[in-house]
Amino acid sequence: MSAIAGVFHDHDEPVSIEVSEKMMKSLAKYPANHVRTWHDRSVFMGCHAQWFTPESVHDRQPCYDERHGLVIAADAIIDNREELFNRLQVEHSRRKRMTDSELIVEAYLKWGEDAPSYIIGDFAFVIWDDRRRRLFGARDLAGSRTLYYVHRPGQFAFCTVMNPLLALPGVRKELNESWLAEFLAIPIILDTIDVRSTVYRHIGQIPPAHSFTVEDGSLKVERYGTLAADVPKLKLRSNGEYEEAFREVFREAVVSKLRTSRNVGASLSGGLDSGAVVSFAAGPLREEGKTLYTYSYVPRPDFTDWTPRSMVADERPYIQAVVDHVGNIAHSHMDFADRNSFEEINDLLELMEAPYKFFENSYWFRGILEQANKDDVSILLHGGSGNYTISWGPALDYYARLLRKLRWVRLYRELEQYGKNMRVGRSRLLPFIGKMAFASPSPSSKPLPNIPLLIHPELAERTGVFDKLKHHDVGLNDSWMNEFEARTYQFDQLSILNHQGTSSTKLSLKYAVRERDPTCDPRVVRFCLSVPVEQYVQNGMDRSLVRRATERYLPESVRLNQRVRGVQGADWIHRVIPSWSAVTEELHELCRDTRASRFLNVEQIKASLTTIGHPPKPEQAFDRHARLLMQSLIVYRFIRQCS
Incomplete structure (x- = not known):
């Protein structure tokens, strides 16, 4: 596992060694077994490596393959090594010591830009193809490793984390209002729907299951695969x-x-x-x-x-x-x-x-x-x-499906057994299942009136955030997905x-x-x-x-x-109660600070403070108002850091 970083100038402009050193220096807060950089006139790549696998102790990234003109910086642990060895016909004598980064290079040499679709594991990698003057990289299907970038005319820079990219001239801690609007408008734990942007206006990110190519001054980002598409049904006998x-x-x-x-x-x-x-x-x-x-x-x-x-x-x-x-x-x-x-x-x-x-x-x-x-x-x-x-295996959603399909015999038998297991009668279950089976909620751009919202109404209006979110199940409306739809989602x-x-x-x-x-x-x-x-x-x-x-x-x-x-986290308010006076004092400070009132719904914060009371009760741990107050403090401190 590693933190990787790099800069590419596609107009033969020399890479600033000073900027490169600043980027690597900002990674120094993370422990590392090995730090190494590679550069030529227009390309810089660096790797801040943490060794975990037996093979990684031999890894000296960025690795330069002189024979093929390739340089790789990879943050990767590959899980299907044996499958790849066989597909790529790697000699048995090389397999035990071959690093994951070397294996990725072999996959790139055989399959080119299709290589990520063959790899299973947690990875983000970038390859400099000197002969084609092309930068290519990818992030794994599940997005287990991050990869951020800055793309400007003539320049592309990337890194596992964002702070090193702030070392680039002209890249500032300028808040991305669209990202922040989604973060504030979504009441559940999900951050945002937009997977290409970040909290900073000038920094983007490669989404999960996507690869990117920088060539001839243009950036191409495209999806190479999915976890769930076109899965054939398995038919076994027992x-x-x-x-x-x-x-x-x-x-x-x-x-x-x-x-x-x-x-x-x-x-x-x-x-x-x-x-x-x-x-x-x-x-x-x-x-x-x-x-x-x-x-x-x-x-x-x-x-x-x-x-x-x-x-x-x-x-x-x-x-x-x-x-x-x-x-x-x-x-x-x-x-x-x-x-x-x-x-x-x-x-x-x-x-x-x-x-x-x-x-x-x-x-x-x-x-x-x-x-x-x-x-x-x-x-x-x-x-x-x-x-x-x-x-997975949502019993009530399955029974609702049986009811919709009028499969009465199976439904009767299942409910009888389920009732015994859960100690509840069918007469209590059927009305609930019937409501699930024939409910037809539809997405709406208007949040439910009983949901306290942290986002300032003016920020919501100028970003159109609720229209963006209306087709996503993010807790703003009555849940309109059953467990079958939610699983695919x-x-x-x-x-x-x-x-x-x-x-x-x-x-x-x-x-x-x-x-x-x-x-x-x-x-x-x-x-x-x-x-x-x-x-x-x-x-x-x-x-x-x-x-x-x-x-x-x-x-x-x-x-x-x-x-x-x-249920985990049920005692978080119990733990915070001794500090509640400090929490309240900071929330009052927030309400007076114009830096916060541009983004945060100050009136709702005041109302939620009143609703929660002083001090709060431990059983309010999952109360929407209590969560809103803590989230507002987190956002407020971040805004102050960016000011």
Whole structure:
């Protein structure tokens, strides 16, 4: 894994060595095993490398292939190495030591600009093709690594993070109003829909699943693939065959992400997704003589769980059941008693280089990465996309579909079993399912009146932001997608992937710990999309496929748990209450500051302060007004930094 940077002048103008040095110097805040640069008269490329895989210790990027006139700077971990070796007919004697960057070059030599579509893994890379005077690069299908750029007449500059690009003459911290409008208007955790722009007006980004070419003064950015398109339906003969096929694909994805010369860790909650990842990783690591390090966030000891009976904020009993059942695990329960969302803001703004919305979980995200770094963990597995892949299976949406198709017999049998499992009668279920089956909500450009909006009305009007957002399910209207549509949207809508990749890249660079998600591996995504829906909801059980496929892998208390769901971040207000006077004081300062009132809805901030009260109650953790207040502070501090 690396941070890469570069500048290209396409009119034979010499690259400024001073600017290049400034760009590399701004990467010095991240730990590195190796820093190297390469340049000729009109091209500069640099790499700030963190070594994780056994092969990467031999990597000296930027790498210059003199025979073919190619230079590569890559931030990449490739998962389908064996497949690529065979396709490219790489000699067996070269395979063990071949670095991922060298493998990308080989793919480029064979397939040219189609090369990214053959590569599975987390990557962003740039290749300078000296003979063609062409710069080519790409970002992986899931957008797991970021790639920002500045494009001006005669010049193209790129970098893994944004701050080095601000070293370029004329590139300032000028806010992009359109990006900021989307960020402020979207009430859910998603940042923006626009995946090509950034918070800064002069800095763009290559979207997930896209490649770019700079040649003859022009920039071409185009999509090369998708996680979800044209997946043929899988037809097997029995439940057992589907379960075994699942295990085979998922095992391959998990094992491919264990490739490191250091330790492997995993974030572990009490649910199916992270439990499945851990259970499939621990065995192969045992065969290597390694122990799996797992980390779980738990609330502070003085927190009283206010969540309903169907939820649980402290998942320790389920987590411990997984640890005991799976074995070969060194586990840490972590409550981060001295940390809270308010005191993390400045550090997170520096890391994220932009406003962010995951403040409820920010302190334990960072805390787990810090501890993983201390344990010499370089790969941290998680199951972040599992809800739409391995553990998908929305029972009620499926029953609504059966009702629409008038499949009465199957619906009757399923509801009978589901009612027994959930201890609820069919008479209570049918009205709800009927409403789901025949509701016809439609997208609207007007947000619901009960949603408090952080965006200033004038900013919303001059950017037309609500018209831009009306065809996207971003929490502004009654949800108009069922779970079937939402699943397709999850993998087709690049903004969701981009949002996840942005935080993962920037946090991983800081702590030299690479987060990796087997549940979003393209092989897993495509397999899960190919499986008939009847495999996912069966005999009154939601998420049926993963529950059946993990028999013996997971304890029954976790595998068959349908009634209780873990909820993380429920104690963030409880943690912030001692600092609430400081929060309130800063919010009053915000309301008086004209720098903020151009963008933020000051009247709504005042109203939300009144609604929440002083001090707030812990059970207001997911209240829209409480979230708006914390988000307004984050944006306000960022605006002040840019002033």
